[in-house]
Every structure is written in C-alpha cells, then in structure tokens.
Amino acid sequence: MSSSFWSSSHCLHWLTTRPSLLTSRQVDLQYCTPRQLYCLYIYFIQLIQKLGKRLLLRQIPIATACVFFKRFYLKNSICETNPYLVLAACVFVAAKVEETPVHIKSVVSEAKVVFNEYHIKIFPAEANKLGEMEFYLLEDLDFHLVIFHPYRALLHITGREPADAGKFPLSRVDEDQATKKKENDHRKRKDEEARKAGLGLNNRSSSTGSVVGVGNTTDKAKVKEEEEEGEYEAKRIRRLMGRGSGEGIGEVDEGVLQISWFILNDTYRTDVHLLYPPYVIALSAVYIAFCLTSMNSSARTRTSSSQLHNISSSTNSNELLGLPSPPSSASEFLAGFQVSLPTLFACVQDIVCLYNIWESFEPSSMRQSSSQSQSQSQAQAQSQAQGHAKILANASSDQPDKKEKFGSAEAEQLVRKMIESRMVDMGHPNNAGVNQTSKRANPISTYESALVVGRKRVRK
Amino acid sequence: MAAAMTSSTAMVDPMHYYRAKRDRERRTVLKTYKILGFISSGTYGRVYKAVLLPSSSASKSGSTNKSTLPSSARAALSIPKDKIPSPSTSTTSSSNHTSNLDPLNNPDMCMRPGDLPAREGDVFAIKKFKPDKEGDVLTYAGISQSGAREIMLNRELNHRNLVALREVILEDKAIYMVFEYAEHDFLQIIHHHSQTTRTPIPSPTLRRLLHQLLCGVHFLHSNFVLHRDLKPANILVNSSGVVKIGDLGLARLWHKPLAQGGLFGGDKVVVTIWYRAPELILGAKHYTAAVDQWAIGCIYAELLALRPIFKGDEAKMDGKKQLPFQRDQMGKICEVLGPVKPDQWPGIVHMPEYKTYMTSGPYPNPNPLPTWYQHRSSSSQGYDLLTRLFEWDPARRLTAREALAHPWFQEEGGVSAKSVFEGSSVAYPTRRVTHEDNGDAKMGSLPPSMAQPRLPSSSNFRPASANVTQPAKKKPRV
Numbered sequence: 001m002s003s004s005f006w007s008s009s010h011c012l013h014w015l016t017t018r019p020s021l022l023t024s025r026q027v028d029l030q031y032c033t034p035r036q037l038y039c040l041y042i043y044f045i046q047l048i049q050k051l052g053k054r055l056l057l058r059q060i061p062i063a064t065a066c067v068f069f070k071r072f073y074l075k076n077s078i079c080e081t082n083p084y085l086v087l088a089a090c091v092f093v094a095a096k097v098e099e100t101p102v103h104i105k106s107v108v109s110e111a112k113v114v115f116n117e118y119h120i121k122i123f124p125a126e127a128n129k130l131g132e133m134e135f136y137l138l139e140d141l142d143f144h145l146v147i148f149h150p151y152r153a154l155l156h157i158t159g160r161e162p163a164d165a166g167k168f169p170l171s172r173v174d175e176d177q178a179t180k181k182k183e184n185d186h187r188k189r190k191d192e193e194a195r196k197a198g199l200g201l202n203n204r205s206s207s208t209g210s211v212v213g214v215g216n217t218t219d220k221a222k223v224k225e226e227e228e229e230g231e232y233e234a235k236r237i238r239r240l241m242g243r244g245s246g247e248g249i250g251e252v253d254e255g256v257l258q259i260s261w262f263i264l265n266d267t268y269r270t271d272v273h274l275l276y277p278p279y280v281i282a283l284s285a286v287y288i289a290f291c292l293t294s295m296n297s298s299a300r301t302r303t304s305s306s307q308l309h310n311i312s313s314s315t316n317s318n319e320l321l322g323l324p325s326p327p328s329s330a331s332e333f334l335a336g337f338q339v340s341l342p343t344l345f346a347c348v349q350d351i352v353c354l355y356n357i358w359e360s361f362e363p364s365s366m367r368q369s370s371s372q373s374q375s376q377s378q379a380q381a382q383s384q385a386q387g388h389a390k391i392l393a394n395a396s397s398d399q400p401d402k403k404e405k406f407g408s409a410e411a412e413q414l415v416r417k418m419i420e421s422r423m424v425d426m427g428h429p430n431n432a433g434v435n436q437t438s439k440r441a442n443p444i445s446t447y448e449s450a451l452v453v454g455r456k457r458v459r460k
Numbered sequence: 461m462a463a464a465m466t467s468s469t470a471m472v473d474p475m476h477y478y479r480a481k482r483d484r485e486r487r488t489v490l491k492t493y494k495i496l497g498f499i500s501s502g503t504y505g506r507v508y509k510a511v512l513l514p515s516s517s518a519s520k521s522g523s524t525n526k527s528t529l530p531s532s533a534r535a536a537l538s539i540p541k542d543k544i545p546s547p548s549t550s551t552t553s554s555s556n557h558t559s560n561l562d563p564l565n566n567p568d569m570c571m572r573p574g575d576l577p578a579r580e581g582d583v584f585a586i587k588k589f590k591p592d593k594e595g596d597v598l599t600y601a602g603i604s605q606s607g608a609r610e611i612m613l614n615r616e617l618n619h620r621n622l623v624a625l626r627e628v629i630l631e632d633k634a635i636y637m638v639f640e641y642a643e644h645d646f647l648q649i650i651h652h653h654s655q656t657t658r659t660p661i662p663s664p665t666l667r668r669l670l671h672q673l674l675c676g677v678h679f680l681h682s683n684f685v686l687h688r689d690l691k692p693a694n695i696l697v698n699s700s701g702v703v704k705i706g707d708l709g710l711a712r713l714w715h716k717p718l719a720q721g722g723l724f725g726g727d728k729v730v731v732t733i734w735y736r737a738p739e740l741i742l743g744a745k746h747y748t749a750a751v752d753q754w755a756i757g758c759i760y761a762e763l764l765a766l767r768p769i770f771k772g773d774e775a776k777m778d779g780k781k782q783l784p785f786q787r788d789q790m791g792k793i794c795e796v797l798g799p800v801k802p803d804q805w806p807g808i809v810h811m812p813e814y815k816t817y818m819t820s821g822p823y824p825n826p827n828p829l830p831t832w833y834q835h836r837s838s839s840s841q842g843y844d845l846l847t848r849l850f851e852w853d854p855a856r857r858l859t860a861r862e863a864l865a866h867p868w869f870q871e872e873g874g875v876s877a878k879s880v881f882e883g884s885s886v887a888y889p890t891r892r893v894t895h896e897d898n899g900d901a902k903m904g905s906l907p908p909s910m911a912q913p914r915l916p917s918s919s920n921f922r923p924a925s926a927n928v929t930q931p932a933k934k935k936p937r938v
Contacts (some may be wrong), residue, residue: 076478
C-alpha cells in the first residue's frame, strides 16, 4: 500500500539480508575485488545523478532510479548486462513513476552526452534499445515501483512534517486556524462575560487554566491571557499529537537536519536501501549528523530565533500537558525511538564505510571542481554539503590504502573488461569461471573481511 | 589492446546473454490464458475476456485435464457438459513438452512475488495496451505515463472495492495487464434499468452500490491516490455483487513533492467532462480529493435518474493549444444547482477562469434540484447527501470518510449486506463478449479456420458445433 510502509511491496518483497546480497554478487565478484565492485556502484550512482541533473529531475526521482538500479542487480550481474543501458532505463522509469516524465529521446541524447564525458562507448544510443530495456527492467523489478524514501521519515522524526499528511479532512494548519478562530471567539465571549461579572471571575478562571497561575493582581490580565493561551496550546498539542504529528517529541536543529539530509543523499551509493527500512536509514543519518556536530562545533549552524521560539513553546506545551519535556540531548532523543539498536548501528556502519572508499575513488576536491559551471551559491551549498563527507572520510581513514589508483576512468575500463571476460567464459561453458574462482579465495570471506576492517576503523 | 577490446564489444552485444535468459523465462499470454472474446477498446488499447489455462506442469494429457475444468469455466467457455472443445485441446497439447518442474506455467505458484494466485478456469480481463508503431513496424517508444501509473498503483494497492491486478505480462513490445473479471459495471446497470426494465434501481441496491464505491474511494484517498476519472463505465461490479473501481490510468499519488506546476503540470485535463468538478472547469491549478467526490455526486445522481445529470457538450481544444472554458458544462451544472452565490464558495474569485465564468453568463437562476430529487426519492437524508456532494466549494464538499458516515446509509436496513444485489429480483445481463475479428490477429478468440467467416456478435455465442471447430492443424505458439 502506498500509505503504509509495512504493507508495501518495498517492505514485503524488497528488503533483503546481507548474505543474500552477497550471493547475488557472486558472479561479478569472480571478475573484480569486493572493493572494486563497491566503487563500481559509486560510479554508476554518480552517472545516474549526472544524467538525472541533465534531465532536470529532482532528488526524489533520482533516488528512485538509484534504488531501481540496485534492485535490478539483486537479480542480475553487472558483467552479464550493459550497466549503462540499465541505468538510463532506471532514470527513464523513475521519472515516470515520480510524475515528472521525460521523453525517451531526451534520455537517450542526454545519456549520450554524459557517457561521452566518461568515455563510455558501449551505450547503445537508440530509443528502441532503451524501450526494450525498460520492459526487462520492469519485469526484474516485479513491477513494484512505489519506493519509500527516508527523506519523509527524516522530516517526521525531526518533527518537520506530520506523518499523517492527507489522512484528515483538513490539513493541520487549516484545522489549527479553524480551532484558533473558534477559541478566540470563545475567549472574547468569555472576556465579555467576565467584564460583566466583574471581580467574581478570578476563582473561575484559575480553575479552568491548566497552569497554576500565581500571577499577582497587578498584571492579572496579562497572566490570564497567557493562561488561556496555555490552555489553547495544550489542547492543540494533544489534538495534534493525537494525529501522530510528532510535534513536541523533540527538537533537532536546522544544522543537524541539513547534514542528515546530505547524508541521506549519499546513502544511495551504499546498499542500505536494500537492507533496512527507510526510518532506520533516516535515524542513522540523524545519528551520524549528531556525532558530526558534536565532533566539529563549527559545523553546527546557529539556531534561528524562530526555532528557539519553537523549542521553548514545545517545552512549555509538554509541561502543560503533563508530559515529560522533550529531550534536550541527542542521546535522549535517539533513545526515545523504539528501534533495534544493533540494526541501527549496523546501518550507521554501512553508511560510514562509504566515505573512506568514496574519498579514495573520487576525492571530494575533485567532486567540487566538477561543479564549477554552477553558480556561486550552488557551489557554496555543495561545498557545505560535502563538508560532512570530508569529515567522515578523514575520521575513518587512519591509513587510507592507496595501493592502486581506482577512479572513474579505471571503473570504465573494469566494466568493459568484466563484460568481455564474462562473455569469453560463457562462450566456453566448460571452464567458465573456474580459473577465476581458483585464483581468488572465497569472495564472500574477502568481502566480509573488508567490511570488518571498515567497521573497526569506524569504531576507532 | 584497447582497440581490440572496443571492437570486440562492438561486435557482441553485452546484453546478449541477459536477453536470451529473460526471453527464455518469459511466460507468454497465450500459453497462460485462453482468450474467450473481445470486451471493449479505448485509446489505451483493448480489453479481452480470458480464462486461465491449466498449468502445463500439472497436465499429463490434454483430455484428463479438460474434465477437471470447474463448471463456472465450462459455462464461460460455453462448453457443453459432455463435450471437449477441440480448440483448447490443441492449446494444451502444444505446450505439453515443458518439464513438470517448470514453475512458470503453474498458476498456483506465481510468476513473481506479489502476483495473485489463481486456479485454472478462473476468468480474467486482459487489458492489452496498444503497442507503439513506427509505420507498420512495432517499436519500443517507452511505456506511456498512464500505463506506468496503472501498473504502479494496481501492483501496490489491494482492496475489496478495487479491481485486483493478477499479473503483468510483457510480450512482443506490448503490455498485458491481467485483472480480475467483473461481470457488470455501473453503466451497464443504469442502461439495463433505463432501457430494458424501465424501472428505477431498487433503493437498497443503489445505497450499497454508492456505499461500496465510497469505501473504495476512501481507500484510495487514504493511500494518497486521486482517481481523477470516476465515471459509471469505470466502476465495475462482479457477479457476487461487489463493487470494483477500475482504470487507474489517470490516478496519481500526490503526497510526493510535486513538480513545478503541481497537479496541473502533469495532466492538463482530468476527469470526463460530465463528471468534472466546478473547480476544474474554472481552471484550478491545485485541486484535492474533492474532485473525486464531485464525480461520486454525479454518479449518485445518475444512478437515481438513469441518465447523466450534467450532460454538457465538451468544448474542443482550439488551434492555439489553449484549454477552452467548458461553458456548456458549467451551464448544465448551473441549470440544476443555480449559479454560484458568493457565500457558497468564497474562494471562487481566485479561480483562473472566474472572469470567463462571470462574463460567459448569464446562467439561469432556478434551483430545480429539490424537485428533481423528489421525483426520484423521498428520503430527505438522501437529498442531504447529494447536496453535500454537490457543494460548490471543494473545501466544504463531503470527504469520502464523512460521506461513509452519512445517516442515509443507515436507512432501510443499512448497507451491511455484502452483495449489492441481495434482495433484488433484477437479473442483469452478463457482459457482452464478441468474437468478431477484432483487428488483432494474435488475440483472436477463435482458431483461424473459424475466424475467417465473420461471425455475428452475440453475447451468448457458443461454438456452433463440434465438427466445425476441428482445427486444421496445431497452431504454433508465438
């Protein structure tokens, strides 16, 4: 279902385990090292993003295309397909699914431009081929096209967007305004009554207020107003909390939210979208963002005054409701979620692993220079976005193993070599893959050991 | 070295093995289903009635298999009880060579996760999308937006009042969507009452039809889906009297960040003209689930009156690709509801076409809706529901959730009965299926020898006799 993750095709059919993920990559691992394969996925996702940007797609369609691509290779091997054709088809389908369709011919022509930049020659620039690939892709995706991205989960967790949007006849804002108006009218009437009744009102009003008003007689009117305000706010929170809006749960400042968002963008280079539900990914991003901001105080952006107001109002309202105040510290905030911690940390590690490998594959300095054509402000935003990547890459790289240079040029060569070797092996079924597997030890164990190394680094 | 590499990749397509593998695994439509006849066609393509064939793995021989056909399938196939129809015999025997372990043609084991299990003899409606053509040659030009939407939403959503998608098959550059079969639809029921029996739809039936329709629409809306093409022809009813909403080709998810231009940006024109809400006629760029609610109001009225309530003429697009103002449709609405009063819809002044609306008047001023309604029903609650669905202001219009709670649904024993037909003595005709040459040789329902002399179309077609249906030879499967 498209409203509930738990009954969605995403949850029921497309969350896999690490062992089965490794099994699905057995064939490719005969032709490259686990680390090279990891880099190849970074490379392909990079190409998807480039192509998406050229087609003026937004982040969500691009993210959907990335997930389609990863899902496709759960069932297939890079070396037995043309990954460039596959990724173009992913972008083409994702654009339709996210309601920003692009014409098949523009996908082909833009893909040609992007792939030329990378000296990729095996992309067949024909609409017919792309259309055919679209059919195969849809079949391999089992026609499950609705993807749950962690962006919404992030906004829910941080209280930026209600989780229930659309479930109620009125939007929260509208309902809020309607109630506000009603309560205002009510208050006015009450005020008038009070004026008429004279001094007799004091006892009554203090009994209705949910806060024990101990204001002295001099600014009684003001205190009363605040009381009423408080009463209104309390009702409002209760009503809005009843809608599962997450309001008053906690406050995450804008800087942390921003960094979490950028981390989510990066997660599409990893496998987490095949392994964990979106809320775990979102929470992992928040966790990493909290760690970064505490590590590097300069990265923390100043909280705006409006947010300060929000935080204080949320604190007040929770008090008024008789609820515990929203957690002030990151650890308390994170502990408030009922999530399996081992799962959360496994996801965090999978994300953190990315940065070291990514940095050696494509140094962040290069990433920036490639975007020189963009406007100043955009470049600035980008460098800000990559700040966290640098920190994370540095944090986890005690000794970056730069045995051999492996960048996008090498990736392009490797893809070609893999396809060719595979074809030779398929042409001679008797010795297919035999030489390869004997050359290398069990690929699973090497890949796992690489991961373990990565994780140990993270722990340091 | 590098040159040699590129030349060799240029020679052999890297997708060669992949394609071979995929094509081998593909299960074809005609191996899985037998086409019983042609139902309808539209701009999207054609719909066929089909029956699921016995799984080739289970069948040892064609003849033993035939006798296991359930009676419902026999009826659907128009098979006399003691006779084995020869066309289907040829179908099964031709695919007998597949191994017993082949899961692809075993209907109980599904082709892919998410497919609905089914038994042989179950009847389905297969929607074949029109393949793209370049001249006379079939090409891939990409799946249409509506095809993608329909696949995406039907694959994800599952509800009693929504037509279930069994599976999708891609074959020969065409898309086949296999839906559960529904014997009736709202249009056919309305037609039967207006043309054949000339009696109104019994009110318990009408109430349950509307209630189940609202259940389905509420489900869609709570899943962030706007249908945007609700009309009697798209709302089906199966033989056990359950309403099934169909055709999600214009439906879309709306909780996702909207592209520039919002809902309007994607599709300039939504909802069939007679069922189009006033905010759409007035050019609203942003609209809500209320557009579906207006259409439900129109359908409700049509169930009562047995004819469309606002039957306006559609203004065609002029040469400048500008959307014309649907003056006639707006006029038809005003003829029944009276012109919009400012207090009924304060926001109307912000509508892009508001000025056009004001200047294209004057619209007649009667409000015949109360008398219109009294001619057809005496329930004041029923009238209340109708007027609340015909609320001009989309923000005030009843939502599906509110409508379901309307007291009218509790009248006359309520809507607890599962079947909309319960207690009704009206027998509705079954869906018309024709056997004419339908312009698609592949999807013909008859063997070539019979398809040649065009047979008269009739809903109760039976194979003329067994000796005629003797096929000339086994038809090779594509």
